[in-house]
Amino acid sequence: MIETTNGRTLKTTRTSLRILELVLEHDGLTLAELDAIVDKPKSSLHGHLATLLECRYLVRDGQTYVASFKLAELGDRARPVELETVATDTVERIAEDTGEEANFTVFEHGRLLLLHGSSNQAVDQEGDAPFRTEYYLHNTAAGKAILAELPRERVDRILDEWGMPREIEATITDRERLYDQLGEIADEGYAIIDEEFAPGLVAVGAPVHADGEIVGGLSIGGPKYRINMTRLHGELAAELLDAVDEMETALDA
Known part of the structure; x- marks a missing residue:
């Protein structure tokens, strides 16, 4: 099984994936709750959330961001x-x-x-x-x-x-x-x-x-x-x- 890569990695992608993991871990998070966990500017966190939302990996329930069904479908395929x-x-x-x-x-x-x-x-x-x-x-x-x-x-x-x-x-x-x-x-x-x-x-x-x-x-x-x-x-x-x-x-x- 693959362990690591030697290629260039992107911090922005890492941050988006970390946000996704946190949303899953906490069964949903608001922007304010995420801001209390992740040491990034709130504007930056909002941008990551908006991107994950637009790409359909998250959905909104009021002010709370939760994992989408698309994410579950990808997991089943994997x-x-x-x-x-x-x-x-x-x-x-x-x-x-x-x-x-x-x-x-x-x-x-x-x-x-x-x-x-x-x-x-x-x-x-x-x-x-x-x-x-x-x-x-x-x-x-x-x-x-x-x-x-x-x-x-x-x-x-x-x-x-x-x-x-x-x-x-x-x-x-x-x-x-x-x-x-x-x-x-x-x-x-x-x-x-x-x-x-x-x-x-x-x-x-x-x-x-x-x-x-x-x-x-x-x-x-x-x-x-x-x-x-x-x-x-x-x-x-x-x-x-x-x-x-x-x-x-x-x-x-």
């Missing part, structure tokens, strides 16, 4: 249909077989983007991760497993771009310590996280390939009080690796 079908079937089966949460995330630009997730368990207050659609690699099971397969130079580029923010007490923020773990993960073929992403959450993850390239990561996890390390390294890791083999066979067919 979804990899074959990968989504295979991932959805696999994730749903794993969740049913294990009784735990399963997720497939796409690996793109040094981040993981949620394609499909499922859980057959009732909501747990302890051990539940906050719902997100985008993840770092350094503190997620699928992310670490992917990093373990990449050349060190590419890992360095990803960490240089996105950093290693501490999202919870146990999050690893030291590169050398992470590199030590990546060596062990490469030998195992899967990665484990132990409360590195959210309190009480443990998970096992592995990369998924298509035509020899990493396309994403599959993971199984849940609350630590229900999943001990023996089960994580044993039953769940075996279930995960079998599922990865099945996915890769289907994607390469």
Whole structure:
């Protein structure tokens, strides 16, 4: 997957895209609300909003700018249909077989983007991760497993771009310590996280390939009080690796 480009980039385009991301993140923003978030002249922000409105990426609801249906349509077109079908079937089966949460995330630009997730368990207050659609690699099971397969130079580029923010007490923020773990993960073929992403959450993850390239990561996890390390390294890791083999066979067919 593409990470970066070496070509010239435009600050104006970056600003427009950032505004679009903020509108999506906040489920709509007024000009005044956007002005309080983005350090740009209000006239400049208004120009970006007007352009996004004219190009039909935003619509207005009174004074509030919200994402348009056109944007949703573009998102649907961008979804990899074959990968989504295979991932959805696999994730749903794993969740049913294990009784735990399963997720497939796409690996793109040094981040993981949620394609499909499922859980057959009732909501747990302890051990539940906050719902997100985008993840770092350094503190997620699928992310670490992917990093373990990449050349060190590419890992360095990803960490240089996105950093290693501490999202919870146990999050690893030291590169050398992470590199030590990546060596062990490469030998195992899967990665484990132990409360590195959210309190009480443990998970096992592995990369998924298509035509020899990493396309994403599959993971199984849940609350630590229900999943001990023996089960994580044993039953769940075996279930995960079998599922990865099945996915890769289907994607390469």
